Amino acid sequence: MMQPSLLRQLLVWIVLPLIPLMLINGWLASDNARASADRAFDRTLQASARSIAERITVEGGELVVDIPVAALEMFDPNFQDRVFYRVGFAGASTITGYHDLPLPKPLPDIGELSLYDTHYRGEALRVVAYSFPLYYNGAHHQMLVQVGETTSARQALASRLQRNSLLQQLLLAAAVVLFASIGIHQVLRPLREVGRTLEECGGDPALRLDESAVQSELQPLARALNQTLEKLEEQLDARQRFVADAAHQLRTPLTLLKTQAELTAREADDARRDEGLAALVQSTDQAIRLTNQLLALSRAEPWQAQQPPTPLDLARLAREVCGDFVAAALAKGIDLGYEGVEHAPLAGQPVLLRELLSNLVDNAVRYSPAGGIVTLAVAATDAGWRLSVQDNGPGIPLAERHRVFERFYRGADTSDSHGCGLGLAIVAEIARVHGGSVSLADAPGGGLMAALALPASG
Numbered sequence: 001m002m003q004p005s006l007l008r009q010l011l012v013w014i015v016l017p018l019i020p021l022m023l024i025n026g027w028l029a030s031d032n033a034r035a036s037a038d039r040a041f042d043r044t045l046q047a048s049a050r051s052i053a054e055r056i057t058v059e060g061g062e063l064v065v066d067i068p069v070a071a072l073e074m075f076d077p078n079f080q081d082r083v084f085y086r087v088g089f090a091g092a093s094t095i096t097g098y099h100d101l102p103l104p105k106p107l108p109d110i111g112e113l114s115l116y117d118t119h120y121r122g123e124a125l126r127v128v129a130y131s132f133p134l135y136y137n138g139a140h141h142q143m144l145v146q147v148g149e150t151t152s153a154r155q156a157l158a159s160r161l162q163r164n165s166l167l168q169q170l171l172l173a174a175a176v177v178l179f180a181s182i183g184i185h186q187v188l189r190p191l192r193e194v195g196r197t198l199e200e201c202g203g204d205p206a207l208r209l210d211e212s213a214v215q216s217e218l219q220p221l222a223r224a225l226n227q228t229l230e231k232l233e234e235q236l237d238a239r240q241r242f243v244a245d246a247a248h249q250l251r252t253p254l255t256l257l258k259t260q261a262e263l264t265a266r267e268a269d270d271a272r273r274d275e276g277l278a279a280l281v282q283s284t285d286q287a288i289r290l291t292n293q294l295l296a297l298s299r300a301e302p303w304q305a306q307q308p309p310t311p312l313d314l315a316r317l318a319r320e321v322c323g324d325f326v327a328a329a330l331a332k333g334i335d336l337g338y339e340g341v342e343h344a345p346l347a348g349q350p351v352l353l354r355e356l357l358s359n360l361v362d363n364a365v366r367y368s369p370a371g372g373i374v375t376l377a378v379a380a381t382d383a384g385w386r387l388s389v390q391d392n393g394p395g396i397p398l399a400e401r402h403r404v405f406e407r408f409y410r411g412a413d414t415s416d417s418h419g420c421g422l423g424l425a426i427v428a429e430i431a432r433v434h435g436g437s438v439s440l441a442d443a444p445g446g447g448l449m450a451a452l453a454l455p456a457s458g
Contacts (some may be wrong), residue, residue: 113129317350
């Protein structure tokens, strides 16, 4: 399944949080718009109520109420809002205006204004009540002026303010998406350059990416790609060396086989023909041994050995390998045996470890003299397990021990013409795959001891 583009994913993560934020902001903008409209129109109501109160006087002992025309005409004429007023004694009779205009609850204190919403004659009404003192008819009275207005104009103003706010939010969101798209496109340009470089030069094993050309957050990715490319280059080099070595090493025995076959075919003497056939069998065995060791070495290469480790018992595996070489040991009168722990749990690759043990035991049996002793042992250490194969053969000179682990190296003093110089190279490669190491030392009493150290985790 194809993944969406990184640009689209980043934009989605930018836009999605904006949606609830815009909804919350829209709700807040709606409240703010209503509050702003109420403040604007409430000031008009308050000014109208104060203007009316200022025109209430006592003349010649009579109460005079002169409603100024401006007090009722100051409201927005563009809407068909209706204005209602009432002037009277607080909580008592009405002097003028609409006597049934609802009173505020509670009544405002003298000198105070009270704003409240109510319904009057089937319409929503916003009313201001202004209380003030008046000396009349030999007593102090609390007067109350009420001015109310229907709410069409203020609702229209609130809607207009809300629409303007929402439009600004939409324009701002569009600008955020636009600039975010441009910014993300620019930020991802180094990543596109990396992709273009890999696409154009992907066949070059020596390719390396410039880590400084990408942002710091992408540098670990570039570094990991460089490390992967470096490992791939090493693996390609190793494969090429392996193929070249294998071709070189197989050419000699195959050429020998062809020559021996041709010579044997021309022999008329039965005895000499039988000798030739025996030599052919021996050369064929040597070629088969070389081929098997080349295959084992190939399996031990890093690019082939990336299999998940399997729980196994190293001690049991060692005893099984001893059993595989019993016949070869008996043919030379060699005492082959195992000593050490009963169980040695380990996580590793059984096929490779069996190949390692087989090469060590095979070398020990091959180079030990008739009637010799070969001992395979497994012991526990602080770091894991120590496996050793000890013989009483001629050993390996100290000066050559660092070279015998090289591929196809055979010591100058070896008396075995059938070896191909791969056994210890295979051992070293398999040990490295399992995180261990192999070393050679003189065996007690003479001979050679090959020791393998393996971590418990394999």
